[in-house]
Amino acid sequence: MTVTTDTDALLSIGEVSERTGLPTHTLRFYEQExxxxxxxxxxAAGRRMYSEEQAHWARVCTKLRSSGMPLPEIHRYVALVREGPGNEKERFAILREHExxxxxxVADxxxxxxxxxxxxxxxxxxLSAGTADQLWRDGPTCD
Amino acid sequence: MTVTTDTDALLSIGEVSERTGLPTHTLRFYEQExxxxxxxxxxAAGRRMYSEEQAHWARVCTKLRSSGMPLPEIHRYVALVREGPGNEKERFAILREHExxxxxxVADxxxxxxxxxxxxxxxxxxLSAGTADQLWRDGPTCD
DNA sequence: CTTTGACTTCAAGTCGACTTCAACTCCTAG
DNA sequence: CTAGGAGTTGAAGTCGACTTGAAGTCAAAG
Structure with a gap:
């Protein structure tokens, strides 16, 4: 259950990095992409401050990436989100297809x-039968 | 297609390619590695002729590769096989570790x-509740 | 005040595993 | 004989996703 947007503690890039396991460089790179x-x-000092939501999204991104979704496709999804309401079906299609x-x-x-x-x-x-040398007869028969 | 299914049933690179799904280029590349x-x-014409065993091994290689075993590690295993009997435990260790x-x-x-x-x-x-627009409130809350 | 360490930018480099290219040779069919 | 298709070689190029480097800024600790 997410709280309201008012008292949100913002997180430094280092904190987000720790939570997500993504190097700070990669977080900046993702932002750039x-x-x-x-x-x-x-x-005030020009440093990045992430909201909880953004930190959470970064964590989701790690899952999308580790499951092989290419950056351009994540970008495509994000672009739809950025556009605002109205394209939920498209967003859904991207997610479902990736699923x-x-x-x-997993099957493969x-x-x-x-x-x-x-x-x-x-x-x-x-090995337990002591016949391991027979695994090599006239080629790698071992299957 | 050359129909030489007589003696040891050697296979052309094209046939092995078909069986394994590996492009002929990749088969040559693997051999080189x-x-x-x-x-x-x-x-006689200098063309590659694979034994059934080699074709089978190529198929195994596709599985090792698709499960992320790097070429150098496959090579390490093969080098042990090439050495002949005596190092089965090492070979076993490589396989078990990869397993x-x-x-x-899979878990990840x-x-x-x-x-x-x-x-x-x-x-x-x-989407089915018709409240999809609420997925976008003041950020990608959708989780 | 100086050092430390986290942060900033932009650009260039790395990596593995192919893949593509260029320039051939060889065998079979028509 | 000629065309087509499969095969040969070594070298160079590609790809995505970081990763590293260079050169600097900023804020608090000693």
Whole structure:
């Protein structure tokens, strides 16, 4: 539950960096790439001060990125947000499509995992049976 | 297509490419990077002829790669295989460690998926309730 | 007052894994 | 014989997403 926008404690770039795990350089880079819907405010000394919401969005961005959404597509989404109400369906489509892609990625990764695990098991068995040298006969037969 | 399915059923680079989904260029590149334990043989005309085993290994490579194993690490594994029997434990360690990494990747991806899905659900609800415009109040509150 | 450390800008460099290019050779079909 | 398609080589280019560098500003601590 988000509180009202009045008494928001603003966060320095270092604080946001700590919370998100993103290097400060990367936060500046993201801003430059237009990954924040609103402007990042500055204090009297010209330093960046992030709202809680912006910090949260940065955290979301780490998830979008780590799941393979390219920066331009995040930008596309943000651009729609910036435009204001009226394009929610488009925004939804971007998110849902990415969700599908990630689900596919998980499936692919699990398939790869199965292949790898098969090989691991073969080694486990051969090693405990002391027949590991037979894993090499006339080529990498080990599958 | 050259129909030589006689003796050891060697495969052309094009056939291996088709089976693995790897472009022929990439197969040559992998060979150059030392990703095959044995030599890739050549026919009279100097063209690559892969054994079934090599084709299979290439397929395994696609899984290792798609799960993020770097080429140098695949190379390290292959180098051990090339050395012959005696280092099975090391080979096993490489595989098992990668297996763990992939399991972690799956977990991370599922976490990201959860975050994304949460946002998707918020949009779904707001859209069906006709309150989508409220997703934008005074910032991207939508989480 | 000086140092420390976080911050600022803009520009250039890095990385892995291909991918593309250029310039061939070779085999088979028509 | 000629065209087409598959194959060969080494070198150079591409890509996204940072990352690093250079050169400076600012605020509080010792």
């Amino acid at each position: 237009g990954l924040f819907a609103g402007p990042v405010r500055r204090n 599908n892609k990630v689900a596919q990625q 990764l699990q398939e790869a995992l199965a292949v790898i695990h098969t090989k691991v098991e073969i080694y486990e068995e051969a | 030392g990703l095959f334990a044995g030599p890739v043989r050549r026919n 763990n990494k992939v399991a972690q990747q 991806l599922q976490e990201a998926l959860a975050v994304i899905h949460t946002k998707v659900e918020i949009y779904e609800e707001a």
